Amino acid sequence: MNYEKQIMGKSVAQLQVDYPIIKRLAELEETTWINSGRLPSEKAVAQCPLTMADVQDASDRLDRFADYFKVAFPETQATDGILESPLQQIPHMQACLNTEFDCEIPGKVWIKLDSHLPISGSIKARGGIYEVLYVAEKIALERGLLKAGDSYEVFHSQKFRDVFSQYSIAVGSTGNLGLSIGIMSAKLGFNVTVHMSADARQWKKDMLRSKGVTVVEYESDYSIAVAQGRQQAANDPFCHFVDDENSKTLFMGYSVAALRLKEQFKTSGLTVDARHPLFVYLPCGVGGGPGGVAFGIKQIFGDNVHCFFAEPTHSCCMLLGMATGLNSAISVQDIGVDNRTVADGLAVGRASGFVGGVMAPFISGCYSIEDWRMYRMLAQLADTEGLKLEPSALAGMYGPVLMTTDSQFAAYPASAGISRETMEQAIHLVWATGGSMVPPEEMQHYYETGKNS
Numbered sequence: 001m002n003y004e005k006q007i008m009g010k011s012v013a014q015l016q017v018d019y020p021i022i023k024r025l026a027e028l029e030e031t032t033w034i035n036s037g038r039l040p041s042e043k044a045v046a047q048c049p050l051t052m053a054d055v056q057d058a059s060d061r062l063d064r065f066a067d068y069f070k071v072a073f074p075e076t077q078a079t080d081g082i083l084e085s086p087l088q089q090i091p092h093m094q095a096c097l098n099t100e101f102d103c104e105i106p107g108k109v110w111i112k113l114d115s116h117l118p119i120s121g122s123i124k125a126r127g128g129i130y131e132v133l134y135v136a137e138k139i140a141l142e143r144g145l146l147k148a149g150d151s152y153e154v155f156h157s158q159k160f161r162d163v164f165s166q167y168s169i170a171v172g173s174t175g176n177l178g179l180s181i182g183i184m185s186a187k188l189g190f191n192v193t194v195h196m197s198a199d200a201r202q203w204k205k206d207m208l209r210s211k212g213v214t215v216v217e218y219e220s221d222y223s224i225a226v227a228q229g230r231q232q233a234a235n236d237p238f239c240h241f242v243d244d245e246n247s248k249t250l251f252m253g254y255s256v257a258a259l260r261l262k263e264q265f266k267t268s269g270l271t272v273d274a275r276h277p278l279f280v281y282l283p284c285g286v287g288g289g290p291g292g293v294a295f296g297i298k299q300i301f302g303d304n305v306h307c308f309f310a311e312p313t314h315s316c317c318m319l320l321g322m323a324t325g326l327n328s329a330i331s332v333q334d335i336g337v338d339n340r341t342v343a344d345g346l347a348v349g350r351a352s353g354f355v356g357g358v359m360a361p362f363i364s365g366c367y368s369i370e371d372w373r374m375y376r377m378l379a380q381l382a383d384t385e386g387l388k389l390e391p392s393a394l395a396g397m398y399g400p401v402l403m404t405t406d407s408q409f410a411a412y413p414a415s416a417g418i419s420r421e422t423m424e425q426a427i428h429l430v431w432a433t434g435g436s437m438v439p440p441e442e443m444q445h446y447y448e449t450g451k452n453s
């Protein structure tokens with residue numbers, strides 16, 4: 001730790017005195033934090049620059065592209081060209097957690113399987129793909145390629161590919177965002193470059209190269225990969241940079257999940273209201289994915305939903321930024337934490353300032369979790385429910401447990417006006433963010449590590 005370093009006019013040593021939580025995070029202790037700055041939804045919504053109209057606009061755009069998906073990715077025909085993931089209850093995993101932690105999780109634990117989203121097998125299939133479509137539509141309109149009433153099937157044509165081949169797209173990623181942006185951009189005919197941090201798995205790079213994507217590898221972490229992508233694009237007016245740290249477009253793409261979830265709840269016979277509160281636990285890297293999803297969910301379910309972000313102890317950037325109020329001005333490296341984790345999707349040392357700012361009044365809390373625990377729950381979920389996820393996707397699974405075993409989290413419902421009785425009707429939704437495309441040998445290795453953790 002560099003005690004002398006100044007952040008927003010204070011030394012790290014002083015910050016540690018002001019915010020004792022920093023010491024705990026620096027020691028890599030699993031940590032919980034409840035957001036005392038959370039506002040009643042109505043107030044938070046009123047002061048937010050983004051609105052429900054923005055969520056609807058993004059949803060409408062995805063609907064317009066449904067005809068395109070049906071022809072370009074035939075696997076989406078079953079869902080009529082809509083990319084969506086299953087929602088299911090996981091009673092056997094809930095029982096396993098109760099036994100393991102000698103607790104009784106009140107209510108029911110459900111899982112949202114973004115791990116099984118079509119095309120790129122992670123939550124990035126929401127925001128990442130959406131931003132590429134946004135750019136493609138904009139170019140098509142500017143170039144006069146689209147007439148009112150045209151089916152978007154035309155995006156899957158040589159004529160469109162020829163036009164898009166005059167443009168390029170760049171992105172920096174720890175792996176999954178690159179996979180989504182790369183696959184989607186290449187399919188539409190763009191030249192696409194993915195700047196991969198050292199965390200990125202080899203199979204993700206191999207898969208992208210096989211699809212004609214240019215992959216640039218870095219020895220360094222995510223922030224550097226992003227900076228390099230930004231640099232490349234800055235010098236080229238025909239290059240669009242997907243800015244994972246600041247993009248409102250990505251954020252809105254993620255937020256559409258909420259509209260879909262509302263329908264899935266209806267179909268599954270689930271009610272969310274004051275007597276049936278919803279708790280959502282979202283794995284968090286830079287913040288765009290979980291932030292966008294939580295933003296949409298808060299717009300729709302208001303004060304009846306409570307969102308928590310989950311991060312590895314080694315990459316607890318959002319927790320650090322929110323708990324200190326320093327947001328993206330502080331990084332985990334500033335407090336001597338190394339940003340090295342097996343949860344490659346979450347290996348981010350500095351949170352998005354944009355997301356941290358927008359979400360500060362909406363979020364209920366954050367927690368950090370050790371890598372071995374993600375592995376262990378990975379194996380348990382495979383054994384109890386037959387669901388195979390990548391390590392990052394298990395970060396949220398600890399949330400329902402903490403609501404009963406952690407003193408701060410256990411006190412949260414009462415502080416939010418939720419009685420014990422009402423908690424018995426709670427829905428805990430674990431957002432599973434990736435894993436269906438992990439090669440079987442690699443998954444077997446994850447599983448065995450989990451069995452031994």
Ligand SMILES: *Cc1c(COP(=O)(O)O)cnc(C)c1O
Nearest residue numbers: 176285286287288289345433434
């Ligand atoms: C990217 C990612 C996340 C988190 O999304 P951010 O936008 O980086 O916060 C969570 N899980 C997986 C598997 C991911 O790939």
